[in-house]
Amino acid sequence: MSFKTKMIPLAGAIAFAFAGTAAAEDLVVKIGHVGPVSGSIAHLGKDNENGAKMAIEELNAKGVMIGGKKAKFELLAEDDAGDPKQGTTVAQKLVDAKVNGVIGHLNSGTTIPASKIYNDAGIPQISPSATAVPYTNQGFKGAFRVVANDGQLGGTLGRYAVQISKAKKIAVIDDKTAYGEGVAKEFTKGAKGKGAEIVVTEHTTDKSTDFSAILTSIKAKNPDLVFFGGMDAVAGPMLRQMKALGLNAKFMGGDGICTADLVKLAGDGIGEGQVVCAEAGGVLDAQKKVNEDWKAAYKKKFGVEVQIYAPYVYDAVMTMVEAMKQANSADPAKYLPALKKIKYKGVTGDISFDDKGDIKDGTLTLYTYKGGKRDLLTVTK
Structure with a gap:
């Protein structure tokens, strides 16, 4: 075997080693998102998923460090079609994919049965829009929501x-x-x-x-x-x-x-x-400009107006990642305690959770419709 022939696999091995070292320097963080992106309320599911995409892209652009490593965030987006059975199927799929956390689901009817699967796997879940009281009344330590309940x-x-x-x-x-x-x-x-x-x-x-x-x-x-x-x-x-x-x-x-x-x-x-x-949320005066600027950025990116909960999805992702940063770990068991006591200022306002996982001091926004558009009535707690 000639010297040249011997060098080819050696060079390949060196290249592979360098590639492996580069990959090892990055911390891959998988964030699951579930919403109904098919069916009669697909427009709402897509709205939520877009909010998650904005957060993930922004985090990757920032070069977030967690535990001394640069985090590379991956969004694993799934469709539950608003169906409880499909909701549990995709929940198990995300568990099998070893996601670090889940944002979703959109509907209470899919969020509640899926939450048991995430809980059993020890994976924290933040719903940006499920409002049914039983969701956080189950005693699951990793179940949270960033909106007011029913x-x-x-x-x-x-x-x-x-x-x-x-x-x-x-x-x-x-x-x-x-x-x-x-x-x-x-x-x-x-x-x-x-x-x-x-x-x-x-x-x-x-x-x-x-x-x-x-x-x-x-x-x-x-x-x-x-x-x-x-x-x-x-x-x-x-x-x-x-x-x-x-x-x-x-x-x-x-x-x-x-x-x-x-x-x-x-x-x-x-x-x-x-x-x-x-x-089931609301932005008080001090936060209005931040929220309006975010919605303008959303429209510029996706070419459509926010339907309703995209900003809450964005905040849910950012809140989860802030807990990882504070814990210096994306390991669910290690960042969950930080998530429980988190204080985060999002585009929708201040986010912290009570003992059940409900948002503290949740606000509500009442609207009517005039001239073919939603018209603000009041923001209340």
Whole structure:
């Protein structure tokens, strides 16, 4: 064998060694994100996923150091289609991929069953949008959320319906999901507590498109206000059919309907000031410019307006990474204690968690729709 022949594998070995050394200097951090990027609320899932992409790209551009190593962040994005069964399937997929943390899911109905899988694997999870109270009531030490829960949101809407909208007779509809039933239940408690009469409670599904029977029954009760616990994909057609039936009651819902797309989905059923909804988060005056600048950057990057929760996804990623930096480790067991006591100022405001994993001092933003756009009513705690 000639000398030249011997040198070829040696050179290859040296190149491989240098490549291995370079790779060893980087710390690969895998962040999972799950949302419904297919199905009727794909526009919301994509919005959330875009928020995660912005955070990951920004972190990689900054050259974040964790435990003395430069971190290379990878986003493992999965689609749960808003379906609990698919949600648990992709949750296990992320666990098998050994992600360092998970941001998601979007819906309470997928977040809750998936949370057990992450908990059993010891992987911290921050939901940017799941509001159902049971999510953080399970006692899972790694389950967090950066938005207010249904107890706060539904209760506030219930009080608003009576005190501000002056509703006395209210009809309640839910979509039978964990989120829809939960927010409707909390709304009912809040409204009843302020003296309103719930004249009828009806149920639909998150895939229904025909509400004529339900709305005809409701119209006979002559309510001042209809509350819907569900998502915008159902609320839009429901508003169209309310107008067609001449059901002129005000319409109220939680964060699931409180999107930019509701105008398009509802058409002329949206009315002027007829719809009131609440975002399970809110930006106070001191943080408004930061939040508005972020939304402008989002629109420049993706060519569309923020739907609702992209900024909260961005903040959830940044909060998780800040805990890793403080712990000098991306190992879930090592950074979880830092996450529990984190104090982080995000684009949506100050983020810290209580003993259950709920955000402390969560804010809510109430909107109506005027001139084909969401119109701010108030920010409250």
